[in-house]
Amino acid sequence: MxxxxxxxxxxxxxxxxxxxxxxxxxxxxxxxxxxxxxxxxxxxxxxxxxxxxxxxxxxxxxxxxxxxxxxxxxxxxxxxxxxxxxxxxxxxxxxxxxxxxxxxxxxxxxxxxxxxxxxxxHPYTFFSLKKAPIRSPQDMIGKRIGIQSTGMVLLRALLAKHKIPENQVKIVPIGADMMPLVAGQVDAVTGWQTNTTALKPLGADRVDLRLWDTGVRxxxxxxxxxxxxxxxxxxxxxxxxxxxxxxxxxxxxxxxxxxxxxxxxxxxxxxxxxxxxxxxxxxxxxxxxxxxxxxxxxxxxxxxxxxxxxxxxxxxxxxxxxxxxxxxxxxxxxxxxxxxxx
Missing domain, CATH: 3.40.190.10 (Periplasmic binding protein-like II)
Known part of the structure; x- marks a missing residue:
């Protein structure tokens, strides 16, 4: 955004x-x-x-x-x-x-x-699955990141902090639910780690990368x-x-x-x-x-x-x-x- x-x-x-x-x-x-x-x-x-x-x-x-x-x-x-x-x-x-x-x-x-x-x-987190985990900002390179419009500036901040060109990440606009990740349409989605109800569909295969842990506080x-x-x-x-x-x-x-x-x-x-x-x-x-x-x-x-x-x-x-x-x-x-x- x-x-x-x-x-x-x-x-x-x-x-x-x-x-x-x-x-x-x-x-x-x-x-x-x-x-x-x-x-x-x-x-x-x-x-x-x-x-x-x-x-x-x-x-x-x-x-x-x-x-x-x-x-x-x-x-x-x-x-x-x-x-x-x-x-x-x-x-x-x-x-x-x-x-x-x-x-x-x-x-x-x-x-x-x-x-x-x-x-x-901040509990804002990038969620991925174990079959294609994103555990660090570098893991985003070449991946499809599903994100809401309001989160774009946060993704830009993360990429800038880790000197990753934005064109090395495919950004996919999505809504607030986790289904694009479950359906394989994206490699990661975003949301609050505290929103446990919304995260249920991801189950035990969920991999979390918190924005805070990437250095964006x-x-x-x-x-x-x-x-x-x-x-x-x-x-x-x-x-x-x-x-x-x-x-x-x-x-x-x-x-x-x-x-x-x-x-x-x-x-x-x-x-x-x-x-x-x-x-x-x-x-x-x-x-x-x-x-x-x-x-x-x-x-x-x-x-x-x-x-x-x-x-x-x-x-x-x-x-x-x-x-x-x-x-x-x-x-x-x-x-x-x-x-x-x-």
């Missing part, structure tokens, strides 16, 4: 901002009290599911309420630009699938910053807020992060109960599938870094690395953002002790 974000985002932001002004403004204020609580809406970039298990647990166990917050999850989807919605001030916080969406939005002038990340490493499930929210309501943002961290930590330690809560909130989910998926998810949410820095920790150096990489690939239409424009460690520092244990 040439660019992940386009003029549509800027138009959406202008429309949303105009709507906020027409409605009398004030949308950035979280002090629209609901029973004495500050309302915080978290806008997603997708339809809610297993990735929200921590927030579901935190809400059901009253962690947000204890922080003085009336918390709501706002669903996203393919036709919803969640980042633009939050940037307009309509909602207070947001979560997006991958960190590049944050830095690309900031480069376009949207006033948001990442405050924490849900997963310590991105974050997954980053949380963000507007710069105005961070400046005007820092205590509320800190309370939101404390409660969210507690929810994730409880879910990690009580996985069966967490999945019970999840399927009660989202009955369309399959409990058995989600119970398998949570083990993979928690492997990414908690690691050696979180043992000392707590859930949600992130490294400015990783952000610097990916900004430079996207700049080299020509992904920024406007000015290349600086690390401090894209993320802040202030909220993590203010909540450090609260994110180490439930």
């Amino acid at each position: 040439a660019m992940i974000e386009d003029a549509g985002r800027r138009r959406a932001l202008r429309t949303l901002t105009a709507g906020a002004l027409a409605a009398g403004g004030g949308l950035l204020s979280v002090r629209a009290f609901a029973g004495g609580l500050a309302t915080v809406n978290m806008q997603l970039g997708w339809v809610p599911g297993g990735n929200q298990v921590g927030e579901v647990v935190a809400k059901r166990l009253g962690y947000y309420e204890k922080e003085g917050i009336d918390f709501h999850i706002q669903p996203g989807g393919p036709n919803i630009d969640g980042v633009a919605i939050v940037a307009s001030g309509r909602f207070q916080t947001g979560e997006i699938s991958s960190s590049p969406s944050i830095m690309l939005a900031v480069s376009e002038g949207l006033p948001i910053k990442c405050i924490a990340v849900g997963l310590q490493q 991105l974050y997954a499930l980053p949380y963000y807020a507007t710069t105005s929210m961070l400046k005007e309501h820092p205590e509320t943002v800190q309370g939101f992060l404390r409660a969210t961290a507690r929810g994730w930590m409880y879910a990690n330690q009580n996985r069966d109960q967490a999945i019970d809560m999840l399927v009660k909130d989202y009955p369309n989910l399959n409990r058995a599938d989600e119970r398998v998926a949570i083990d993979s998810l928690m492997h990414y949410a908690f690691d050696q870094t979180t043992q000392t820095q707590g859930w949600g920790a992130m490294d400015a150096a990783v952000w610097e690395e990916q900004i430079a990489m996207y700049g080299q690939l020509g992904q920024f239409r406007a000015a290349q953002p600086k690390v401090d424009d894209v993320m802040t460690l202030d909220v993590l520092k203010a909540t450090h002790s609260s994110r180490l244990k439930v």
Whole structure:
């Protein structure tokens, strides 16, 4: 893909901002009290599911309420630009699938910053089969790589990092399922390693090559807020992060109960599938870094690395953002002790 974000985002932001002004403004204020609580809406970039298990647990166990917050999850989807919605001030916080969406939005002038990340490493993976395994970037040479349009820049980054000319790999546009690999139409497909349900058709013959392990380090499930929210309501943002961290930590330690809560909130989910998926998810949410820095920790150096990489690939239409424009460690520092244990 040439660019992940386009003029549509800027138009959406202008429309949303105009709507906020027409409605009398004030949308950035979280002090629209609901029973004495500050309302915080978290806008997603997708339809809610297993990735929200921590927030579901935190809400059901009253962690947000204890922080003085009336918390709501706002669903996203393919036709919803969640980042633009939050940037307009309509909602207070947001979560997006991958960190590049944050830095690309900031480069376009949207006033948001990442405050924490849900997963310590990105689970984006190239899946192949044992009969024709792809265990390293060099194994891709001469192979057919099935990939969605949104993943093209990630493949380009991998090839560039390992100095593999793009014309040495055959790129095959595919959808989100694994069947092209099963049917032998491609030699590899892509997806999240945490999406255990989608990976079922590949069975025990699956071979994984994680993007992170190839040296392309991105974050997954980053949380963000507007710069105005961070400046005007820092205590509320800190309370939101404390409660969210507690929810994730409880879910990690009580996985069966967490999945019970999840399927009660989202009955369309399959409990058995989600119970398998949570083990993979928690492997990414908690690691050696979180043992000392707590859930949600992130490294400015990783952000610097990916900004430079996207700049080299020509992904920024406007000015290349600086690390401090894209993320802040202030909220993590203010909540450090609260994110180490439930």
